[in-house]
Amino acid sequence: MDYLLEMSRIIDGAVKGDRAKVLAYVEQLARKLREVGETAAANRLVKTSQGNKASEVSTAETMASPRLPVDSESRLALADEEWVSIGDVVIILDRSSQMKVEEFIRYIKAADQLLASQVGIAPSMLIYGPPGVGKTELARYIAAELKLPLVTGRSDSLISSFLGSTAKNLRTLFEHAKSRPCVLFLDELDSVAKLRDDQHELGELKRVVVSLLQNIDALNNQIVLLAATNHHHLLDPAVWRRFSYKLEIGLPDIEAREHLFKLYLNGYKANAKDIKDFALLSEQTTGADIRQICESAIRAAVLEGRDTVMPLRVFREIIACRLGSKADFTKDDPRNIESVRNLNPRVLTLKRLAALFQSSEPTISRRLSPGEKPDGKRKKIANQSRNSAGSRPKARSSRRRTS
Ligand SMILES: Nc1ncnc2c1ncn2[C@@H]1O[C@H](COP(=O)(O)OP(=O)(O)OP(=O)(O)O)[C@@H](O)[C@H]1O
Ligand SMILES: [Mg+2]
Known part of the structure; x- marks a missing residue:
């Protein structure tokens, strides 16, 4: 009874002279037979349906x-x-x-x-x-x-x-x-x-x-x-x-985006840390976007004779994809840099922003917040002030006054 459906369809196709239908259901029946180990019977069926052609029959041909x-x-x-x-x-x-x-x-x-x-x-x-x-x-x-x-x-x-x-x-x-x-x-x-x-x-x-x-x-x-x-x-x-x-199907989550980058960067690998950052930065993008981003970065790598993509290029493509025409790396004006950094401040560090805008870290830092110092220095200064606040409050305050 397992094969009744296929057999009745084959007969129906034969009666109506529908060769395509006969071939298709023969193939389906043959597949079922192969699954239960009846390979010889399956091959015989396929061969008969093909008019005893001796050549090997591919599935695609059979189901023309x-x-x-x-x-x-x-x-x-x-x-x-x-x-x-x-x-x-x-x-x-x-x-x-x-x-x-x-x-x-x-x-x-x-x-x-x-x-x-x-x-x-x-x-x-x-x-x-x-x-x-x-x-x-x-x-x-x-x-x-x-x-x-x-x-x-x-x-x-x-x-x-x-x-x-x-x-x-x-x-x-x-x-x-x-x-x-x-x-x-x-x-x-x-x-x-x-x-x-x-x-x-x-x-x-x-x-x-x-x-x-x-x-x-x-x-x-x-x-x-x-x-x-x-x-x-x-x-x-x-x-x-x-x-x-x-x-x-919604927008890909971070895990899916990481897989998509690995898939579409293919042989032009980036290192694991960079891929994680690509995935972090590419929030709100689709699989199709990620494919395009990767292809664009690969094209650039090919033309530059490299066998790996430049991470900076990928970051730039992701930013361009997310900001559209608003992404402009030639203008290092504060609002422009700020809108780029806001995409993901964790990934877009001062160092990366400086590279993206072909500028220096202190310049980017000044543009972002005129009073602030670049990342590392800011931390150092903050620590110093905490230490000095504990140990030498008077000396610090007097230095401040004089400066
Ligand atoms: N989840 C995904 N996994 C793998 N590749 C994907 C994924 N999403 C998109 N892609 C890539 O993006 C391309 C376009 O995707 P696809 O055409 O399937 O999207 P779609 O949802 O049908 O879009 P549309 O609604 O515009 O028809 C695919 O050929 C594939 O390369
Ligand atoms: Mg579609």
Whole structure:
């Protein structure tokens, strides 16, 4: 009974002359057989389905996709399709999100076992959070882990300017996805699933939302449905409810940022202390920001013929990312230096500020607070005054008066 689903789908595909479907379910059946040690049987099945081709069959070849669906008006493809290999994608999440993702993957892998125990699974996850935190990357990661092709709906071509065509496009996309096991990913879901209170396109939006709901409901559990949005509050509540898992990805915490710097600096390592400081200073940035920061620093290193990045360059990139156009290292006026230092005074010491502004520590110190002395000296003087206050109060006060 373990293989009944695959066998019935293979027969269905054969009866309907749907070669792609046959091949896809044969591959799925073969994978299951291999998992229980029936490698010879699995290979025979694959070979038979390939018309006894003697050559070795790769998974990607076996599951060659049917032609991508297109918008009937513009002829633009409604979807992209990608095979992602494990190792090609690394996603760094906080611990609780990571655990949720792992659980989701584990449940899908154990779908048959769960179904046999009369507890169905609804393999769908809605991923939401600000731009650049890794939502699309996570969809790729899940597809890679599940060893399924990732079919991503292209919102630009799905949304047609022709009345009624968007709903039709959605149907075409879902039909395409249903032809074989895959991960169907609706990226930027908010663009097709806006709240019904948009006055401009009310009728059309209603049709689109209804169509989306119907298509989701008609999915079989061989299709893993993922969706991502930056604006989850714009989603129709009925669409929101359709997803059994909802995962919010926020800005990376300090630990995740440290991992991201290590990941994206790659071979161009910085030392551990500097990486910790990069992570401290890069509060409020996203994974996409950190990737860009690292790439920019690596580009500079390459052009300078170095094999490590200059920490100062990374600090500068992080500051530029956080302050945007306000970051100006050419102007060492007090307000400018102050706004940079306020990003993280612990990381941005006088020494670092001096290097960033190509100035000297005493100058930076004077700019920041005209009466203050640079870090080290200030401490020394403070200690001296404490000591002298205890031992020679009179002498100190008299010296003060004379100066
Ligand atoms: N958490 C993360 N772990 C690893 N890489 C990340 C992470 N977040 C972002 N990145 C990097 O930034 C790039 C952009 O991220 P991605 O496109 O997945 O973000 P997104 O949340 O989908 O953004 P948007 O809402 O703009 O579509 C990715 O290709 C990846 O290299
Ligand atoms: Mg995205």
